[in-house]
Amino acid sequence: MSAEPAAPPALIVRLAAPRGFCAGVDRAIQVVEATLERFGAPVFVRHEIVHNRHVVSRLRDLGAVFVETLEECPDDRPVVFSAHGSPRSVTEAAQARGMTYLDATCPLVSKVHVEATRHHAAGRQVLLIGHAGHPEVVGTMGQLPEGTVVLIETLEQARDFIPRAPDALAYVTQTTLSVDDTAEIVEMLRSRFPAIGTPHRDDICYATTNRQDAVKSLAGACDVLLVIGSANSSNSVRLVEVGLRAGAPKAFLIDDAGDLDLAWLEGAATVAVTAGASAPEDLVQGVISRISDAFAVTVEEVGAARETVSFKLPRALLA
Incomplete structure (x- = not known):
């Protein structure tokens, strides 16, 4: 009589809240989608609209063309400026060329x-x-x-x-x-310099602060921290650093489930999972699904901060 297969090891997955998209990222993506809907493809986007390769790939499939300079854009097609903001000279050059441009800079x-x-x-x-x-x-x-x-x-x-x-x-x-x-x-x-001028309110945005606070609350009680986000995402890279500093024994930045090495989780009892502000929630769920293939997973959502911020689209897209 053959032996019963061994039960998969138990693993608690603690999901940080809040995580993932912030209001500025959400707005920027909507700007590209709305521009495509209004003007048709192609729509040019100066720099990656947000720093996440999955988001960029999806928008590219819809007809967005990502470029690094305004010189790569034709005069007769709309151009969107990324959420990160652009030098004043870029706006002035677009105006001088009579271009249709939409500014997706985070407010x-x-x-x-x-x-x-x-x-x-x-x-x-x-x-x-x-x-x-x-x-x-x-x-x-x-x-x-x-x-x-x-x-x-x-x-x-x-x-x-x-x-x-x-x-x-x-x-x-x-x-x-x-x-x-x-x-x-x-x-x-x-x-x-005691007389130095300061911001009226902190410049580090609410979403960055909230996501770092959530990671701090989880880091000391997990065996592994997984941060979902692209390597060029500043806020995602910071989450790894914050987690390690707050006591996570190991922390990894992964783009998606395909980047996850299950060997990282061997012997772990608790894994904390979060996502940078430009990483969509479906990537989080994909990572949990991959973990569930090898472990008996219990998912707990941890965190109290609720984000209700939203930003309007540029006026040109609301008319």
Whole structure:
């Protein structure tokens, strides 16, 4: 008589809440979809609309053409500017060419643009806390004349920075940074320059903060943390870093279920799962399904923060 197959090992999957799409990402995707519906394909999109390869692939299948420069776009087709924001020169070039353009910049990124412009107009030297080369940073620095904004990436740079005038300074930040890392940099700047101008409200967006808080609440009580998001997604990469710092023994960034190595979960009793702000929920469910192929899974949703923020589409798409 053959032996009964061994029962799969038990595994608790704790789902972070909130996770996945934020209001800015949701709006940006809707902008591309609505532009395609109104104008037909192709619609050109300057830079990836959001940093998730699955989202980009789906929109490409619908007729979106992703490019890196405005020069790659014809004059007679609409162009959408990504959620990360664009330098002022890009908008000016589109206007000069008479192009139809739709701006999908997240309103919370636009808020940072307004703050930087206001501080510059008041004669303050503007510091931007962020990561060099990230499109949001490029867009924010591009709101002001070249060489005007000083980028601060590290605590050491904040400590060593020599201002033009110590009493005429202000800072803004990228919206997708580590809350804790940024707080250290801000504390350094404020201790060195007590008169430094600050944002009216924190520039790190509510969604970034909420997702990092959710990971912190799970990290110390899990054996493995899985963060679903693309490698070029700043907020997703930060979730891995935050999880490790908060006590997760292991943390992995995966695009989807296909990236998951089940060997990572061997011997684990509890796995925490979250998703970056540009990762759709179907990817989360795909990962849970793959885990369920090898384990007897119990899913628990953990977290109390409810997000009710929504942003309107550009006026041109509402007419």
